[in-house]
Amino acid sequence: xxxxxxxxxxxxxxxxVLLAHGGGGRLTxxxxxxxxxxxxxxxxxxxxxDGALISLDGTRLALSTDSYVVxxxxxxxxxxxxxxxxxxxxxxxxxxxxxxxxxxxLILEEGLPMDDLxxxxxxxxxxxxEAGVQIVTGDSKVVERGKGDGVFINTSGVGxxxxxxxxxxxxxxxxxxxxxxxxxxxxxxxxxxxxxxxxLEAEVRSDSAPVFPLVxxxxxxxxxxxxxxxxxxxxxxxALNEIAKKSGAGIVIDxxxxxxxxxxxGVCEMLGLDPLYVxxxxxxxxxxxxxxxxxxxxxxxxxxxxxxxxxxxRVVDTHPGTVVMRTRIRGERIxxxxxxxxxxxxx
Amino acid sequence: xxxxxxxxxxxIEENGEQMRRAKxxxxxxxxxxxxxxxxxxxxxxxxxxxxxxxxxxxxxEEAERVFELLSQLEGDDALPx
Amino acid sequence: xxxxxxxxxxxxxQKMLRQIERVATRPWTIMEVxxxxxxxxxxxxxxxxxxxxxxxxHGPGCPVCVTPVETVDQALVIASRDDVIFxxxxxxxxxxxxxxxxxxxxxxxxxxxxVYSPMDALKVARDNPGKxxxxxxxxxxxxxxxNAMAVVAAEREGLANxxxxxxxxxxxxxxxxxASSPENRVQGFLAPGHVCTVTGYAQYEPLAKKYRLPIVVxxxxxxxxxxxxxxxxxxxxxxxxxxxxQYSRSVTREGNRQAQALIDEVFEVAxxxxxxxGVIPCSGLRLKGRYTKYDAAxxxxxxxxxxxxxxxxxxxxxxxxxxxxxxxxxxxxxxxxEHALGAPMVxxxxxxxxxxxxxxxxxxxx
Numbered sequence: 017x018x019x020x021x022x023x024x025x026x027x028x029x030x031x032x033v034l035l036a037h038g039g040g041g042r043l044t045x046x047x048x049x050x051x052x053x054x055x056x057x058x059x060x061x062x063x064x065x066d067g068a069l070i071s072l073d074g075t076r077l078a079l080s081t082d083s084y085v086v087x088x089x090x091x092x093x094x095x096x097x098x099x100x101x102x103x104x105x106x107x108x109x110x111x112x113x114x115x116x117x118x119x120x121x122l123i124l125e126e127g128l129p130m131d132d133l134x135x136x137x138x139x140x141x142x143x144x145x146e147a148g149v150q151i152v153t154g155d156s157k158v159v160e161r162g163k164g165d166g167v168f169i170n171t172s173g174v175g176x177x178x179x180x181x182x183x184x185x186x187x188x189x190x191x192x193x194x195x196x197x198x199x200x201x202x203x204x205x206x207x208x209x210x211x212x213x214x215x216l217e218a219e220v221r222s223d224s225a226p227v228f229p230l231v232x233x234x235x236x237x238x239x240x241x242x243x244x245x246x247x248x249x250x251x252x253x254x255a256l257n258e259i260a261k262k263s264g265a266g267i268v269i270d271x272x273x274x275x276x277x278x279x280x281x282g283v284c285e286m287l288g289l290d291p292l293y294v295x296x297x298x299x300x301x302x303x304x305x306x307x308x309x310x311x312x313x314x315x316x317x318x319x320x321x322x323x324x325x326x327x328x329x330r331v332v333d334t335h336p337g338t339v340v341m342r343t344r345i346r347g348e349r350i351x352x353x354x355x356x357x358x359x360x361x362x363x
Numbered sequence: 364x365x366x367x368x369x370x371x372x373x374x375i376e377e378n379g380e381q382m383r384r385a386k387x388x389x390x391x392x393x394x395x396x397x398x399x400x401x402x403x404x405x406x407x408x409x410x411x412x413x414x415x416x417x418x419x420x421x422x423x424e425e426a427e428r429v430f431e432l433l434s435q436l437e438g439d440d441a442l443p444x
Numbered sequence: 445x446x447x448x449x450x451x452x453x454x455x456x457x458q459k460m461l462r463q464i465e466r467v468a469t470r471p472w473t474i475m476e477v478x479x480x481x482x483x484x485x486x487x488x489x490x491x492x493x494x495x496x497x498x499x500x501x502h503g504p505g506c507p508v509c510v511t512p513v514e515t516v517d518q519a520l521v522i523a524s525r526d527d528v529i530f531x532x533x534x535x536x537x538x539x540x541x542x543x544x545x546x547x548x549x550x551x552x553x554x555x556x557x558x559v560y561s562p563m564d565a566l567k568v569a570r571d572n573p574g575k576x577x578x579x580x581x582x583x584x585x586x587x588x589x590x591n592a593m594a595v596v597a598a599e600r601e602g603l604a605n606x607x608x609x610x611x612x613x614x615x616x617x618x619x620x621x622x623a624s625s626p627e628n629r630v631q632g633f634l635a636p637g638h639v640c641t642v643t644g645y646a647q648y649e650p651l652a653k654k655y656r657l658p659i660v661v662x663x664x665x666x667x668x669x670x671x672x673x674x675x676x677x678x679x680x681x682x683x684x685x686x687x688x689x690q691y692s693r694s695v696t697r698e699g700n701r702q703a704q705a706l707i708d709e710v711f712e713v714a715x716x717x718x719x720x721x722g723v724i725p726c727s728g729l730r731l732k733g734r735y736t737k738y739d740a741a742x743x744x745x746x747x748x749x750x751x752x753x754x755x756x757x758x759x760x761x762x763x764x765x766x767x768x769x770x771x772x773x774x775x776x777x778x779x780x781x782e783h784a785l786g787a788p789m790v791x792x793x794x795x796x797x798x799x800x801x802x803x804x805x806x807x808x809x810x
Contacts, residue, residue: 032551042782212560214394272454281445282390286412287560288366290487345457345666347489350801359534360560362366362414362587363479363506363791365480365586365638367664367694369447381600382593390445397563400589400703409447411641411694414533415561416590419641419700421447425692429671433456436463 040250040295041354063184064262066107066246069177076177078113080104083170089136092206093221097139099297100169102226103248105147108173109228110244110300112181112235115147118173120154125164136167147226149173178235187242188263192331193309197230197322198223198299199275200252201291205283214286220279223298223321230322231300239312240305247301250354251293255301256339257353267339269329269351288361292341293354303331367413369421370396372406387412447693451665452488460670461493468677471497473629475622475765477615478636479506479791480664486798488666498673501629502795504618504718504763505636507582508535509787509794511611512717515741516541519609520549522578522744529555529572531565532580538790562594562608569598569606578740581608586638588612588729589703592710595731595738607740610730613716615639616647617727623655627766632676634662634669637691642707644699648687656685663691710735719787720760759786762795769799776800 036043053061060068067080082104089096105115120140124133144151202223209220227246234241243263247255252274260267276284276291284291298321304312309327316322339351370387375398377383383398387410396410401417404410410417450456476482482502485491491500504510520541523530530546537546537558550556555575559565565579581591591608598606615636622628635648640661652659658679662672672690679686689695707729716728731739756774761767769775769788779785781797788794 032548034547034551036547046782209392214392220391277391278445279391282388282392285368285445285448286389286392286394343488344452345454345488345490345493347493349487349489352801359537360558361535362533362560362583363483363508363535365478365584365636367586367638367641369445371446382597397590397593399593400700400706402702411638413586413638414590415563416593418586418589418638418703419694422693426447428692429451429460429667429690430456432671433459433463437459 039354039358040248040254044250045353065184066110067113067175069111078108078111078175078177079172080107080111080175081170081172082107083168085165085168086207087165088210089132089166091210091222092219093202094224094297095136095139096167096169097136098143098224100171101140101143101147101149101151102224102297104171104173105149106227106246106297106300108175109226109231110183110246111175111177112183112231112241112244113175113177114232115149115173115175115226115228117152118144118149118171120151121170122154122156123164123168123170124156124158125166126158126161128166133167136169143226147228178232181235181241183241183244185243185259185262188259188265188303188331189242190265190331190333191306192242192265192303193306193312193327194256194267194269194329194331195302195304195309195312195316195325196252196275196299196328197227197302197316197325198296199277199280199324200296201276201280201284201294203297204251204294205280207295208287209283214283220277220283223296225298225321227298227300227321230316230319231302233315233319234302234304234312237311237315239308239315241302242305243303245301247296247299249295251291251295252301253292253339253351254353256351259303260337260339264336266332266335266337267329268332268342269339270342271344272342273326273328275324275326288363289358292351293358301328365413367411367418369409369411370394372398372404372408372410375406385417387417448665451663451667453667457666457670460667460674464498464670464674464677465495467674467681468495468497469681471499472631472677472680473499473501474632474634474673474676475501475503475630476634476662476669477503477505477619478634478639478662479509480638481634481636481662481669482506482795482798484664484666484669486801490666490669494673498677501765502798503622503765504721505584505615506788506791506794507584507587507611507613508539508791509759509763510613510718510721511536511539511582511787512719513541514717515609515611516545518741519546519580520544522609522740523549523554523556524552527576529557529568529575529577530580531557531559531568531577533560533582534558535791536580536582539787540784540790562591563597566594566597566603566606569603570601573605576605576607578607578609581610581612584613584615584636584639585642585707586636588711589642589700589706592706595710595735596706598738599735606738607743608731608738609740612711612729613718614713614727614729616651617724618718619648619651619659621721621724621727622764623651623657625764625766630657630765632658632660632680634672634676635659635687637661637663637668637695640689640691640695640699642700642703644697645687645689645695646697652685652687658685659687661687661689661691661695663694718760718763720757720763722760757786759788759796762788769796772796
């Protein structure tokens with residue numbers, strides 16, 4: 017008889033998985049820290065970065081995986097196929113690696129229109145060309161009607177770490193400058209606007225795009241990159257909090273400098289959301305050595321994708337592990353991790 | 364409590380329905396809003412919207428008050444800036 | 445965005461802060477009643493910018509925090525039914541009942557949907573004639589006319605499958621309850637601007653007079669709040685206790701007559717239980733007359749369940765400004781935003797959640 021060890025997530029609190037466990041906030045963290053990390057425990061997993069770094073015969077590789085369950089599957093600025101290719105390619109880029117090879121696992125629901133599937137596959141092909149990766153292996157499964165949401169995609173990827181790149185939380189130090197490569201919240205708001213039927217006069221398009229060329233440009237220009245993160249699920253707040261927590265550094269950002277489009281501001285004001293917590297799919301934050309932030313932002317602005325790149329803050333030696341924001345009226349507030357999904361408010 | 368935000372009325376639907384609807388612009392987006400509680404609102408007016416209903420018309424003259432007060436107070440402000 | 449951005453101007457806010465510093469010669473304790481103002485105060489770091497002699501207490505004006513646990517438990521029972529689609533504003537989905545919240549019911553297979561307006565819930569009822577669609581109508585006077593409108597529209601259309609579970613509370617009786625308490629420390633109130641947009645502020649005048657406390661009707665942007673604090677402190681320093689209107693771009697003394705008529709058409713004043721505080725006489729609204737057929741609690745003939753508040757939780761005292769969150773034995777220990785024992789730790793505008801964040805910064809919470 018097998019005796020299972022006791023479940024590490026207290027049943028009294030969460031007898032079942034909630035959507036919030038996948039929201040990128042505190043519950044997602046607890047799932048990783050209490051259940052997954054201790055179970056799979058090994059030195060490659062320990063940094064809990066966007067991907068794992070492994071060395072084979074002297075070649076440094078990055079390995080990453082991600083699943084895509086976005087609903088609706090087609091949205092302004094992209095679709096689930098594009099997202100599945102760029103998302104994993106970008107996770108590799110955040111390890112300082114050039115994305116090379118992807119696998120593709122499709123989980124299809126009985127009844128999915130074949131035409132939709134064809135559109136998604138073509139879109140993946142196009143995105144792979146754009147990101148310079150090849151989809152070299154894959155698998156497909158079909159589940160009964162009602163057991164899936166049309167289509168789920170998992171992609172895993174391998175990339176080659178750029179020579180000289182050394183990107184890790186341990187490298188973050190006080191004085192580091194924080195550069196954000198593009199405006200906040202476009203992807204999350206595009207999806208929400210579509211889901212909630214908000215009629216938008218200027219369409220909000222997802223920023224879904226490959227970011228590796230921007231990372232490569234920074235590396236080639238000799239910018240000393242200490243840490244990279246793409247603020248996807250949970251938004252900029254989650255990305256910065258994860259960095260602060262793992263590196264033990266304090267982070268200060270400046271609200272006035274954060275780029276937010278009028279459309280994103282409009283939706284956020286209306287629904288009582290905070291752009292800091294909204295998902296992005298085509299930007300990243302780079303923590304670079306003191307004195308290099310301005311140059312890094314200028315370099316990024318040469319790319320259409322980086323045209324709004326800006327220095328948003330820096331690493332400090334006070335309040336370790338905490339992210340603080342200087343507000344527009346020159347007050348200060350803690351930027352905390354969300355407890356679960358960000359829900360629209362009426363209050 | 365009671366999230367309400369100001370938006371500009373850009374068109375009013377007069378479709379003989381019981382309820383009066385308008386398109387209202389908030390920053391870069393527009394949304395359908397019920398005008399039943401603020402029937403005097405016209406195109407070009409700003410209204411405060413809460414849970415899909417306009418609850419008041421923004422009074423443009425009154426909106427300036429705080430800035431007038433500040434400039435008065437600043438005028439007799441002897442403190443070093 | 446016009447009428448928002450200009451009230452978030454850093455330079456104007458700094459000027460107003462200097463004016464507050466000039467006028468405040470003594471310590472004053474002020475309560476902002478409204479949760480949206482609490483939200484703005486925390487979001488912009490206003491309380492840390494104020495001179496040290498001004499203390500802000502976060503009041504009970506968060507409909508999420510004060511919805512009684514009995515009503516949340518009723519919502520959970522109704523939402524679990526197979527023949528029901530339960531619709532709610534996003535804020536209520538995470539609020540704990542005796543044992544769980546609406547998101548858990550959703551995870552267990554209940555049809556729980558988030559809406560932005562009661563009219564969205566009406567549409568769900570139209571689109572799903574085979575189900576009973578229940579809308580969780582929480583809120584203060586601001587939300588009451590919209591909720592009333594939904595019932596009137598349902599009546600007009602003959603939508604028999606639309607029901608409302610109501611938890612409607614009124615602000616002036618709550619201010620009275622706080623002001624009349626022997627433990628009251630509040631010396632002046634910032635009154636909720638959107639509530640007064642609907643009701644006007646005439647009904648606050650007797651309160652200011654009786655309890656000799658100044659009241660300023662306040663907007664929601666940083667400059668509004670600072671301006672209102674300046675007005676309130678000026679009154680306090682001069683020994684005045686009047687009702688003043690800072691939010692005059694939206695509020696008049698008589699308020700919105702259309703909205704008031706609609707509330708009177710559908711609702712009547714009733715005693716209301718506030719979570720953690722208890723029953724405050726004549727502080728709520730319930731459906732009346734021919735509209736009682738839309739009352740979900742009545743239709744489902746729900747017994748008052750034996751609801752349980754977490755016994756250590758002192759949310760009620762916190763909501764009345766009598767105790768500060770860190771004085772609660774559970775604060776930061778058994779009770780955190782991820783696992784809240786009381787609503788003020790769940791809501792993004794709850795006083796406990798706010799303190800938890802600051803305590804973390806000061807390094808005192810675990």
